[in-house]
Amino acid sequence: MSIIENINKTFDNRVRLGIMAALMVNESVDFNTLKELLAVTDGNLASHIKALEKMDYILIQKQFIGKKTNTKYSVTKLGKMAFKKHIKALEQLITQQKKSK
Amino acid sequence: MSIIENINKTFDNRVRLGIMAALMVNESVDFNTLKELLAVTDGNLASHIKALEKMDYILIQKQFIGKKTNTKYSVTKLGKMAFKKHIKALEQLITQQKKSK
DNA sequence: ATTATAACTTTGCAATTCAAAGTACTTTTA
DNA sequence: TAAAAGTACTTTGAATTGCAAAGTTATAAT
Incomplete structure:
Protein backbone atom coordinates (compact mmCIF):
# COMPACT_ATOMS: atom_id res chain seq x y z
CA MET A 1 0.00 0.00 0.00
CA SER A 2 1.52 3.23 -1.17
CA ILE A 3 1.46 6.31 1.00
CA ILE A 4 -0.01 8.38 -1.80
CA GLU A 5 -2.91 6.24 -2.86
CA ASN A 6 -5.43 8.18 -0.80
CA ILE A 7 -4.46 11.40 -2.45
CA MET A 20 -13.35 22.83 -3.64
CA ALA A 21 -11.89 24.79 -0.76
CA ALA A 22 -14.11 27.74 -1.56
CA LEU A 23 -17.16 25.52 -1.72
CA MET A 24 -16.31 23.71 1.49
CA VAL A 25 -16.51 26.89 3.52
CA ASN A 26 -19.30 28.62 1.60
CA GLU A 27 -22.70 27.19 1.01
CA SER A 28 -22.39 28.30 -2.59
CA VAL A 29 -20.16 30.48 -4.70
CA ASP A 30 -20.95 31.88 -8.11
CA PHE A 31 -18.95 31.80 -11.31
CA ASN A 32 -17.54 35.29 -11.24
CA THR A 33 -16.61 35.13 -7.58
CA LEU A 34 -14.66 31.95 -8.23
CA LYS A 35 -13.08 33.47 -11.27
CA GLU A 36 -11.88 36.45 -9.30
CA LEU A 37 -10.88 34.37 -6.30
CA LEU A 38 -8.73 32.04 -8.35
CA ALA A 39 -7.55 34.52 -10.95
CA VAL A 40 -8.23 32.32 -13.94
CA THR A 41 -9.81 32.89 -17.32
CA ASP A 42 -13.45 31.96 -17.62
CA GLY A 43 -12.74 29.17 -20.09
CA ASN A 44 -10.23 27.61 -17.75
CA LEU A 45 -12.54 27.92 -14.78
CA ALA A 46 -15.43 26.43 -16.72
CA SER A 47 -13.35 23.41 -17.68
CA HIS A 48 -12.28 22.72 -14.11
CA ILE A 49 -15.84 23.14 -12.92
CA LYS A 50 -16.90 20.67 -15.55
CA ALA A 51 -14.33 18.17 -14.35
CA LEU A 52 -15.59 18.45 -10.78
CA GLU A 53 -19.18 18.18 -11.90
CA LYS A 54 -18.38 15.09 -13.92
CA MET A 55 -17.11 13.47 -10.74
CA ASP A 56 -20.32 14.53 -8.98
CA TYR A 57 -18.30 16.55 -6.53
CA ILE A 58 -20.13 19.79 -7.19
CA LEU A 59 -23.60 20.88 -8.17
CA ILE A 60 -24.52 23.62 -10.62
CA GLN A 61 -27.44 25.91 -9.90
CA LYS A 62 -28.57 28.49 -12.40
CA GLN A 63 -30.69 31.38 -11.24
CA PHE A 64 -31.51 34.99 -11.89
CA ILE A 65 -30.35 37.85 -9.77
CA GLY A 66 -32.61 40.68 -10.78
CA LYS A 67 -32.50 40.34 -14.53
CA LYS A 68 -29.03 38.87 -14.78
CA THR A 69 -28.29 35.21 -15.05
CA ASN A 70 -26.17 33.88 -12.24
CA THR A 71 -24.66 30.42 -11.92
CA LYS A 72 -23.63 29.23 -8.54
CA TYR A 73 -21.99 26.06 -7.41
CA SER A 74 -22.12 23.99 -4.28
CA VAL A 75 -20.35 20.89 -3.12
CA THR A 76 -22.20 17.57 -3.01
CA LYS A 77 -22.10 15.08 -0.18
CA LEU A 78 -19.77 12.95 -2.28
CA GLY A 79 -17.55 15.94 -2.93
CA LYS A 80 -17.36 16.73 0.75
CA MET A 81 -16.37 13.18 1.56
CA ALA A 82 -13.77 13.07 -1.17
CA PHE A 83 -12.26 16.36 -0.16
CA LYS A 84 -12.11 15.43 3.52
CA LYS A 85 -10.47 12.15 2.64
CA HIS A 86 -7.95 14.00 0.52
CA ILE A 87 -7.12 16.43 3.30
CA LYS A 88 -6.74 13.57 5.73
CA ALA A 89 -4.38 11.83 3.34
CA LEU A 90 -2.36 15.01 2.99
CA GLU A 91 -2.14 15.32 6.75
CA GLN A 92 -1.00 11.74 7.06
CA LEU A 93 1.53 12.27 4.34
CA ILE A 94 2.96 15.25 6.10
CA THR A 95 2.94 13.92 9.63
CA GLN A 96 3.98 10.38 8.83
CA GLN A 97 6.48 8.88 11.21
CA LYS A 98 9.93 7.81 10.36
CA LYS A 99 9.76 4.16 9.72
CA SER A 100 12.45 2.10 11.31
CA LYS A 101 13.89 -1.06 9.76
CA MET B 1 -4.20 38.39 -4.71
CA SER B 2 -5.54 34.97 -5.45
CA ILE B 3 -6.06 32.44 -2.71
CA ILE B 4 -4.07 29.85 -4.60
CA GLU B 5 -0.97 31.79 -5.46
CA ASN B 6 1.01 30.39 -2.56
CA ILE B 7 0.34 26.87 -3.64
CA MET B 20 9.02 15.70 -0.43
CA ALA B 21 6.94 14.37 2.42
CA ALA B 22 9.21 11.37 2.77
CA LEU B 23 12.28 13.58 2.79
CA MET B 24 10.79 16.02 5.27
CA VAL B 25 10.49 13.35 7.94
CA ASN B 26 13.56 11.32 7.08
CA GLU B 27 17.06 12.66 6.91
CA SER B 28 17.51 10.82 3.68
CA VAL B 29 15.72 8.17 1.66
CA ASP B 30 17.19 6.09 -1.13
CA PHE B 31 15.94 5.44 -4.62
CA ASN B 32 14.48 2.02 -4.10
CA THR B 33 12.77 2.94 -0.85
CA LEU B 34 11.08 5.85 -2.57
CA LYS B 35 10.16 3.65 -5.49
CA GLU B 36 8.49 1.15 -3.20
CA LEU B 37 6.91 3.80 -1.02
CA LEU B 38 5.32 5.58 -3.94
CA ALA B 39 4.66 2.58 -6.15
CA VAL B 40 6.06 4.09 -9.31
CA THR B 41 8.31 2.85 -12.07
CA ASP B 42 11.97 3.77 -11.79
CA GLY B 43 11.83 5.97 -14.87
CA ASN B 44 8.92 7.88 -13.52
CA LEU B 45 10.53 8.30 -10.12
CA ALA B 46 13.78 9.41 -11.68
CA SER B 47 12.03 12.10 -13.68
CA HIS B 48 10.23 13.51 -10.66
CA ILE B 49 13.44 13.45 -8.67
CA LYS B 50 15.08 15.33 -11.49
CA ALA B 51 12.36 17.98 -11.43
CA LEU B 52 12.83 18.50 -7.70
CA GLU B 53 16.57 18.61 -8.06
CA LYS B 54 16.29 21.17 -10.83
CA MET B 55 14.40 23.39 -8.41
CA ASP B 56 17.15 22.81 -5.83
CA TYR B 57 14.60 21.33 -3.49
CA ILE B 58 16.46 18.07 -3.03
CA LEU B 59 20.03 16.88 -2.98
CA ILE B 60 21.41 13.72 -4.52
CA GLN B 61 24.06 11.68 -2.73
CA LYS B 62 25.65 8.66 -4.32
CA GLN B 63 27.35 6.11 -2.15
CA PHE B 64 28.16 2.45 -1.82
CA ILE B 65 26.50 0.10 0.57
CA GLY B 66 28.81 -2.87 0.64
CA LYS B 67 29.48 -3.37 -3.02
CA LYS B 68 26.23 -2.00 -4.32
CA THR B 69 25.71 1.49 -5.52
CA ASN B 70 23.11 3.38 -3.57
CA THR B 71 21.66 6.79 -4.29
CA LYS B 72 19.96 8.65 -1.54
CA TYR B 73 18.20 11.96 -1.48
CA SER B 74 17.69 14.64 1.08
CA VAL B 75 15.78 17.88 1.13
CA THR B 76 17.64 21.17 0.90
CA LYS B 77 17.00 24.22 3.04
CA LEU B 78 15.21 25.79 0.09
CA GLY B 79 13.12 22.67 -0.37
CA LYS B 80 12.13 22.69 3.29
CA MET B 81 11.08 26.31 3.08
CA ALA B 82 9.12 25.76 -0.10
CA PHE B 83 7.35 22.72 1.27
CA LYS B 84 6.45 24.43 4.51
CA LYS B 85 5.10 27.39 2.62
CA HIS B 86 3.05 25.07 0.48
CA ILE B 87 1.59 23.28 3.47
CA LYS B 88 0.78 26.58 5.10
CA ALA B 89 -0.97 27.72 1.94
CA LEU B 90 -2.95 24.49 1.87
CA GLU B 91 -3.97 25.01 5.47
CA GLN B 92 -5.05 28.54 4.76
CA LEU B 93 -6.96 27.41 1.75
CA ILE B 94 -8.82 24.83 3.75
CA THR B 95 -9.52 26.88 6.84
CA GLN B 96 -10.25 30.13 5.10
CA GLN B 97 -13.14 32.10 6.51
CA LYS B 98 -16.29 32.93 4.72
CA LYS B 99 -15.79 36.32 3.37
CA SER B 100 -18.68 38.67 3.80
CA LYS B 101 -19.72 41.29 1.25
C1' DA C 1 -28.56 49.42 -33.00
C1' DT C 2 -24.44 48.79 -30.52
C1' DT C 3 -22.17 47.50 -26.62
C1' DA C 4 -21.76 44.88 -22.47
C1' DT C 5 -22.22 40.99 -19.30
C1' DA C 6 -22.68 36.05 -18.06
C1' DA C 7 -21.37 31.65 -18.73
C1' DC C 8 -20.00 29.04 -21.21
C1' DT C 9 -17.81 25.85 -25.71
C1' DT C 10 -14.40 25.15 -29.08
C1' DT C 11 -9.91 25.23 -30.83
C1' DG C 12 -5.37 24.36 -30.78
C1' DC C 13 -1.02 24.43 -28.86
C1' DA C 14 2.20 23.55 -25.09
C1' DA C 15 3.37 21.23 -21.07
C1' DT C 16 2.98 17.23 -18.19
C1' DT C 17 2.80 12.54 -17.05
C1' DC C 18 3.81 7.99 -17.52
C1' DA C 19 5.17 3.29 -18.97
C1' DA C 20 8.30 0.87 -21.45
C1' DA C 21 12.49 0.14 -23.39
C1' DG C 22 17.22 1.04 -23.57
C1' DT C 23 21.81 1.95 -21.21
C1' DA C 24 26.09 1.52 -18.37
C1' DC C 25 28.05 -0.37 -14.81
C1' DT C 26 28.59 -3.75 -11.26
C1' DT C 27 27.68 -8.05 -8.91
C1' DT C 28 25.98 -12.42 -8.25
C1' DT C 29 25.06 -16.95 -9.84
C1' DA C 30 25.30 -21.06 -12.71
C1' DT D 1 33.45 -17.28 -17.39
C1' DA D 2 29.20 -16.45 -19.35
C1' DA D 3 24.63 -15.25 -18.24
C1' DA D 4 21.43 -13.12 -15.25
C1' DA D 5 20.22 -9.64 -12.08
C1' DG D 6 20.40 -5.19 -9.66
C1' DT D 7 20.96 0.00 -9.48
C1' DA D 8 19.93 4.17 -11.24
C1' DC D 9 19.20 6.13 -14.44
C1' DT D 10 18.01 8.28 -19.87
C1' DT D 11 15.35 8.20 -23.91
C1' DT D 12 11.29 7.64 -26.48
C1' DG D 13 6.77 8.18 -27.53
C1' DA D 14 2.08 8.41 -26.70
C1' DA D 15 -1.78 9.98 -23.97
C1' DT D 16 -3.56 13.23 -21.04
C1' DT D 17 -3.91 17.73 -19.09
C1' DG D 18 -3.80 22.63 -18.88
C1' DC D 19 -4.42 26.83 -20.69
C1' DA D 20 -5.37 31.18 -23.27
C1' DA D 21 -7.82 33.02 -26.80
C1' DA D 22 -11.53 33.24 -29.62
C1' DG D 23 -16.11 32.15 -30.61
C1' DT D 24 -21.05 31.46 -29.01
C1' DT D 25 -25.73 32.25 -27.13
C1' DA D 26 -28.64 34.83 -24.68
C1' DT D 27 -30.09 38.72 -22.23
C1' DA D 28 -29.53 43.66 -20.72
C1' DA D 29 -28.19 48.22 -20.67
C1' DT D 30 -27.23 52.61 -23.44
Missing part, protein backbone atom coordinates in the same frame (compact mmCIF):
# COMPACT_ATOMS: atom_id res chain seq x y z
CA ASN A 8 -7.20 12.23 -4.90
CA LYS A 9 -5.91 12.88 -8.40
CA THR A 10 -8.81 15.22 -9.05
CA PHE A 11 -7.38 17.58 -6.46
CA ASP A 12 -3.86 17.56 -7.86
CA ASN A 13 -4.69 20.78 -9.62
CA ARG A 14 -4.57 24.12 -7.85
CA VAL A 15 -7.66 25.51 -9.49
CA ARG A 16 -9.79 22.50 -8.64
CA LEU A 17 -8.36 22.51 -5.14
CA GLY A 18 -9.28 26.17 -4.87
CA ILE A 19 -12.81 25.62 -6.13
CA ASN B 8 3.50 25.60 -5.24
CA LYS B 9 2.97 24.18 -8.71
CA THR B 10 5.90 21.84 -8.21
CA PHE B 11 3.90 20.03 -5.55
CA ASP B 12 0.77 19.65 -7.65
CA ASN B 13 1.92 16.16 -8.45
CA ARG B 14 1.33 13.29 -6.05
CA VAL B 15 4.66 11.66 -6.65
CA ARG B 16 6.62 14.85 -6.04
CA LEU B 17 4.49 15.55 -3.00
CA GLY B 18 5.24 12.07 -1.75
CA ILE B 19 8.96 12.41 -2.31
Whole structure:
Protein backbone atom coordinates (compact mmCIF):
# COMPACT_ATOMS: atom_id res chain seq x y z
CA MET A 1 0.00 0.00 0.00
CA SER A 2 1.52 3.23 -1.17
CA ILE A 3 1.46 6.31 1.00
CA ILE A 4 -0.01 8.38 -1.80
CA GLU A 5 -2.91 6.24 -2.86
CA ASN A 6 -5.43 8.18 -0.80
CA ILE A 7 -4.46 11.40 -2.45
CA ASN A 8 -7.20 12.23 -4.90
CA LYS A 9 -5.91 12.88 -8.40
CA THR A 10 -8.81 15.22 -9.05
CA PHE A 11 -7.38 17.58 -6.46
CA ASP A 12 -3.86 17.56 -7.86
CA ASN A 13 -4.69 20.78 -9.62
CA ARG A 14 -4.57 24.12 -7.85
CA VAL A 15 -7.66 25.51 -9.49
CA ARG A 16 -9.79 22.50 -8.64
CA LEU A 17 -8.36 22.51 -5.14
CA GLY A 18 -9.28 26.17 -4.87
CA ILE A 19 -12.81 25.62 -6.13
CA MET A 20 -13.35 22.83 -3.64
CA ALA A 21 -11.89 24.79 -0.76
CA ALA A 22 -14.11 27.74 -1.56
CA LEU A 23 -17.16 25.52 -1.72
CA MET A 24 -16.31 23.71 1.49
CA VAL A 25 -16.51 26.89 3.52
CA ASN A 26 -19.30 28.62 1.60
CA GLU A 27 -22.70 27.19 1.01
CA SER A 28 -22.39 28.30 -2.59
CA VAL A 29 -20.16 30.48 -4.70
CA ASP A 30 -20.95 31.88 -8.11
CA PHE A 31 -18.95 31.80 -11.31
CA ASN A 32 -17.54 35.29 -11.24
CA THR A 33 -16.61 35.13 -7.58
CA LEU A 34 -14.66 31.95 -8.23
CA LYS A 35 -13.08 33.47 -11.27
CA GLU A 36 -11.88 36.45 -9.30
CA LEU A 37 -10.88 34.37 -6.30
CA LEU A 38 -8.73 32.04 -8.35
CA ALA A 39 -7.55 34.52 -10.95
CA VAL A 40 -8.23 32.32 -13.94
CA THR A 41 -9.81 32.89 -17.32
CA ASP A 42 -13.45 31.96 -17.62
CA GLY A 43 -12.74 29.17 -20.09
CA ASN A 44 -10.23 27.61 -17.75
CA LEU A 45 -12.54 27.92 -14.78
CA ALA A 46 -15.43 26.43 -16.72
CA SER A 47 -13.35 23.41 -17.68
CA HIS A 48 -12.28 22.72 -14.11
CA ILE A 49 -15.84 23.14 -12.92
CA LYS A 50 -16.90 20.67 -15.55
CA ALA A 51 -14.33 18.17 -14.35
CA LEU A 52 -15.59 18.45 -10.78
CA GLU A 53 -19.18 18.18 -11.90
CA LYS A 54 -18.38 15.09 -13.92
CA MET A 55 -17.11 13.47 -10.74
CA ASP A 56 -20.32 14.53 -8.98
CA TYR A 57 -18.30 16.55 -6.53
CA ILE A 58 -20.13 19.79 -7.19
CA LEU A 59 -23.60 20.88 -8.17
CA ILE A 60 -24.52 23.62 -10.62
CA GLN A 61 -27.44 25.91 -9.90
CA LYS A 62 -28.57 28.49 -12.40
CA GLN A 63 -30.69 31.38 -11.24
CA PHE A 64 -31.51 34.99 -11.89
CA ILE A 65 -30.35 37.85 -9.77
CA GLY A 66 -32.61 40.68 -10.78
CA LYS A 67 -32.50 40.34 -14.53
CA LYS A 68 -29.03 38.87 -14.78
CA THR A 69 -28.29 35.21 -15.05
CA ASN A 70 -26.17 33.88 -12.24
CA THR A 71 -24.66 30.42 -11.92
CA LYS A 72 -23.63 29.23 -8.54
CA TYR A 73 -21.99 26.06 -7.41
CA SER A 74 -22.12 23.99 -4.28
CA VAL A 75 -20.35 20.89 -3.12
CA THR A 76 -22.20 17.57 -3.01
CA LYS A 77 -22.10 15.08 -0.18
CA LEU A 78 -19.77 12.95 -2.28
CA GLY A 79 -17.55 15.94 -2.93
CA LYS A 80 -17.36 16.73 0.75
CA MET A 81 -16.37 13.18 1.56
CA ALA A 82 -13.77 13.07 -1.17
CA PHE A 83 -12.26 16.36 -0.16
CA LYS A 84 -12.11 15.43 3.52
CA LYS A 85 -10.47 12.15 2.64
CA HIS A 86 -7.95 14.00 0.52
CA ILE A 87 -7.12 16.43 3.30
CA LYS A 88 -6.74 13.57 5.73
CA ALA A 89 -4.38 11.83 3.34
CA LEU A 90 -2.36 15.01 2.99
CA GLU A 91 -2.14 15.32 6.75
CA GLN A 92 -1.00 11.74 7.06
CA LEU A 93 1.53 12.27 4.34
CA ILE A 94 2.96 15.25 6.10
CA THR A 95 2.94 13.92 9.63
CA GLN A 96 3.98 10.38 8.83
CA GLN A 97 6.48 8.88 11.21
CA LYS A 98 9.93 7.81 10.36
CA LYS A 99 9.76 4.16 9.72
CA SER A 100 12.45 2.10 11.31
CA LYS A 101 13.89 -1.06 9.76
CA MET B 1 -4.20 38.39 -4.71
CA SER B 2 -5.54 34.97 -5.45
CA ILE B 3 -6.06 32.44 -2.71
CA ILE B 4 -4.07 29.85 -4.60
CA GLU B 5 -0.97 31.79 -5.46
CA ASN B 6 1.01 30.39 -2.56
CA ILE B 7 0.34 26.87 -3.64
CA ASN B 8 3.50 25.60 -5.24
CA LYS B 9 2.97 24.18 -8.71
CA THR B 10 5.90 21.84 -8.21
CA PHE B 11 3.90 20.03 -5.55
CA ASP B 12 0.77 19.65 -7.65
CA ASN B 13 1.92 16.16 -8.45
CA ARG B 14 1.33 13.29 -6.05
CA VAL B 15 4.66 11.66 -6.65
CA ARG B 16 6.62 14.85 -6.04
CA LEU B 17 4.49 15.55 -3.00
CA GLY B 18 5.24 12.07 -1.75
CA ILE B 19 8.96 12.41 -2.31
CA MET B 20 9.02 15.70 -0.43
CA ALA B 21 6.94 14.37 2.42
CA ALA B 22 9.21 11.37 2.77
CA LEU B 23 12.28 13.58 2.79
CA MET B 24 10.79 16.02 5.27
CA VAL B 25 10.49 13.35 7.94
CA ASN B 26 13.56 11.32 7.08
CA GLU B 27 17.06 12.66 6.91
CA SER B 28 17.51 10.82 3.68
CA VAL B 29 15.72 8.17 1.66
CA ASP B 30 17.19 6.09 -1.13
CA PHE B 31 15.94 5.44 -4.62
CA ASN B 32 14.48 2.02 -4.10
CA THR B 33 12.77 2.94 -0.85
CA LEU B 34 11.08 5.85 -2.57
CA LYS B 35 10.16 3.65 -5.49
CA GLU B 36 8.49 1.15 -3.20
CA LEU B 37 6.91 3.80 -1.02
CA LEU B 38 5.32 5.58 -3.94
CA ALA B 39 4.66 2.58 -6.15
CA VAL B 40 6.06 4.09 -9.31
CA THR B 41 8.31 2.85 -12.07
CA ASP B 42 11.97 3.77 -11.79
CA GLY B 43 11.83 5.97 -14.87
CA ASN B 44 8.92 7.88 -13.52
CA LEU B 45 10.53 8.30 -10.12
CA ALA B 46 13.78 9.41 -11.68
CA SER B 47 12.03 12.10 -13.68
CA HIS B 48 10.23 13.51 -10.66
CA ILE B 49 13.44 13.45 -8.67
CA LYS B 50 15.08 15.33 -11.49
CA ALA B 51 12.36 17.98 -11.43
CA LEU B 52 12.83 18.50 -7.70
CA GLU B 53 16.57 18.61 -8.06
CA LYS B 54 16.29 21.17 -10.83
CA MET B 55 14.40 23.39 -8.41
CA ASP B 56 17.15 22.81 -5.83
CA TYR B 57 14.60 21.33 -3.49
CA ILE B 58 16.46 18.07 -3.03
CA LEU B 59 20.03 16.88 -2.98
CA ILE B 60 21.41 13.72 -4.52
CA GLN B 61 24.06 11.68 -2.73
CA LYS B 62 25.65 8.66 -4.32
CA GLN B 63 27.35 6.11 -2.15
CA PHE B 64 28.16 2.45 -1.82
CA ILE B 65 26.50 0.10 0.57
CA GLY B 66 28.81 -2.87 0.64
CA LYS B 67 29.48 -3.37 -3.02
CA LYS B 68 26.23 -2.00 -4.32
CA THR B 69 25.71 1.49 -5.52
CA ASN B 70 23.11 3.38 -3.57
CA THR B 71 21.66 6.79 -4.29
CA LYS B 72 19.96 8.65 -1.54
CA TYR B 73 18.20 11.96 -1.48
CA SER B 74 17.69 14.64 1.08
CA VAL B 75 15.78 17.88 1.13
CA THR B 76 17.64 21.17 0.90
CA LYS B 77 17.00 24.22 3.04
CA LEU B 78 15.21 25.79 0.09
CA GLY B 79 13.12 22.67 -0.37
CA LYS B 80 12.13 22.69 3.29
CA MET B 81 11.08 26.31 3.08
CA ALA B 82 9.12 25.76 -0.10
CA PHE B 83 7.35 22.72 1.27
CA LYS B 84 6.45 24.43 4.51
CA LYS B 85 5.10 27.39 2.62
CA HIS B 86 3.05 25.07 0.48
CA ILE B 87 1.59 23.28 3.47
CA LYS B 88 0.78 26.58 5.10
CA ALA B 89 -0.97 27.72 1.94
CA LEU B 90 -2.95 24.49 1.87
CA GLU B 91 -3.97 25.01 5.47
CA GLN B 92 -5.05 28.54 4.76
CA LEU B 93 -6.96 27.41 1.75
CA ILE B 94 -8.82 24.83 3.75
CA THR B 95 -9.52 26.88 6.84
CA GLN B 96 -10.25 30.13 5.10
CA GLN B 97 -13.14 32.10 6.51
CA LYS B 98 -16.29 32.93 4.72
CA LYS B 99 -15.79 36.32 3.37
CA SER B 100 -18.68 38.67 3.80
CA LYS B 101 -19.72 41.29 1.25
C1' DA C 1 -28.56 49.42 -33.00
C1' DT C 2 -24.44 48.79 -30.52
C1' DT C 3 -22.17 47.50 -26.62
C1' DA C 4 -21.76 44.88 -22.47
C1' DT C 5 -22.22 40.99 -19.30
C1' DA C 6 -22.68 36.05 -18.06
C1' DA C 7 -21.37 31.65 -18.73
C1' DC C 8 -20.00 29.04 -21.21
C1' DT C 9 -17.81 25.85 -25.71
C1' DT C 10 -14.40 25.15 -29.08
C1' DT C 11 -9.91 25.23 -30.83
C1' DG C 12 -5.37 24.36 -30.78
C1' DC C 13 -1.02 24.43 -28.86
C1' DA C 14 2.20 23.55 -25.09
C1' DA C 15 3.37 21.23 -21.07
C1' DT C 16 2.98 17.23 -18.19
C1' DT C 17 2.80 12.54 -17.05
C1' DC C 18 3.81 7.99 -17.52
C1' DA C 19 5.17 3.29 -18.97
C1' DA C 20 8.30 0.87 -21.45
C1' DA C 21 12.49 0.14 -23.39
C1' DG C 22 17.22 1.04 -23.57
C1' DT C 23 21.81 1.95 -21.21
C1' DA C 24 26.09 1.52 -18.37
C1' DC C 25 28.05 -0.37 -14.81
C1' DT C 26 28.59 -3.75 -11.26
C1' DT C 27 27.68 -8.05 -8.91
C1' DT C 28 25.98 -12.42 -8.25
C1' DT C 29 25.06 -16.95 -9.84
C1' DA C 30 25.30 -21.06 -12.71
C1' DT D 1 33.45 -17.28 -17.39
C1' DA D 2 29.20 -16.45 -19.35
C1' DA D 3 24.63 -15.25 -18.24
C1' DA D 4 21.43 -13.12 -15.25
C1' DA D 5 20.22 -9.64 -12.08
C1' DG D 6 20.40 -5.19 -9.66
C1' DT D 7 20.96 0.00 -9.48
C1' DA D 8 19.93 4.17 -11.24
C1' DC D 9 19.20 6.13 -14.44
C1' DT D 10 18.01 8.28 -19.87
C1' DT D 11 15.35 8.20 -23.91
C1' DT D 12 11.29 7.64 -26.48
C1' DG D 13 6.77 8.18 -27.53
C1' DA D 14 2.08 8.41 -26.70
C1' DA D 15 -1.78 9.98 -23.97
C1' DT D 16 -3.56 13.23 -21.04
C1' DT D 17 -3.91 17.73 -19.09
C1' DG D 18 -3.80 22.63 -18.88
C1' DC D 19 -4.42 26.83 -20.69
C1' DA D 20 -5.37 31.18 -23.27
C1' DA D 21 -7.82 33.02 -26.80
C1' DA D 22 -11.53 33.24 -29.62
C1' DG D 23 -16.11 32.15 -30.61
C1' DT D 24 -21.05 31.46 -29.01
C1' DT D 25 -25.73 32.25 -27.13
C1' DA D 26 -28.64 34.83 -24.68
C1' DT D 27 -30.09 38.72 -22.23
C1' DA D 28 -29.53 43.66 -20.72
C1' DA D 29 -28.19 48.22 -20.67
C1' DT D 30 -27.23 52.61 -23.44
